[in-house]
Amino acid sequence: SCDLIGEERFVDRVNMLGNSLKKLCDNLSIFPIELTVPCIDSFALCHINLGEAMDGCSEAVQQFENGRTDKATAILKEQCNNIRSAFTSPTSVEDKADSKVKAFDALVNIMRYPLRLVVPSVELTSLTISALHTVLMVLPSVVGIPPGFMAAGYISKVLAPHSALPGAVIILVPLILATVTWLVYTVLFQYITQTCGL
Numbered sequence: 001s002c003d004l005i006g007e008e009r010f011v012d013r014v015n016m017l018g019n020s021l022k023k024l025c026d027n028l029s030i031f032p033i034e035l036t037v038p039c040i041d042s043f044a045l046c047h048i049n050l051g052e053a054m055d056g057c058s059e060a061v062q063q064f065e066n067g068r069t070d071k072a073t074a075i076l077k078e079q080c081n082n083i084r085s086a087f088t089s090p091t092s093v094e095d096k097a098d099s100k101v102k103a104f105d106a107l108v109n110i111m112r113y114p115l116r117l118v119v120p121s122v123e124l125t126s127l128t129i130s131a132l133h134t135v136l137m138v139l140p141s142v143v144g145i146p147p148g149f150m151a152a153g154y155i156s157k158v159l160a161p162h163s164a165l166p167g168a169v170i171i172l173v174p175l176i177l178a179t180v181t182w183l184v185y186t187v188l189f190q191y192i193t194q195t196c197g198l
Helices: 008-030 051-065 069-086 093-159 164-196
Strands: 034-038 045-049
Touching: 008 051, 008 069, 051 069, 093 164
Parallel strands: none
Antiparallel strands: 034 045
């Protein structure tokens, strides 16, 4: 019997069992943790929590890798029986009521899931549109002020050539305008890179 352990067929069977176990766990992880499905023996809805089965499957893989195949088999049988019993409709009135509540909660969570993905996008779009609307509402007034100051400075300089204030306005307004424009573009660049993840 010890000679059979070293044979290639035996090693292949052990590897096949380990691969099947890992594939089972991978298949379980594809499904949502909570499911609401029709029961096998009636038209009632059964609530299935696959979280425990996934944990049990991971534990079975770990036991198998440690060489404890009997424990891995026992864990898999227990989880299989739990999943099978979850597909049968409850018999007592309290269990039926509890099952309906769990099924309804699972259905609500399934319906909420797409909204959880959409809401941040809608919020980001709304904030961006609001920011652009605010900028476009304020922009004409802000853009019109510096040329007005410049024109007033030139007219004042023509009327009072020895006055220093109009000359200061003519020199300072372009510097202030360039600085404010640079700040606005910096804030806009930071906002775009943060929201777009660049």
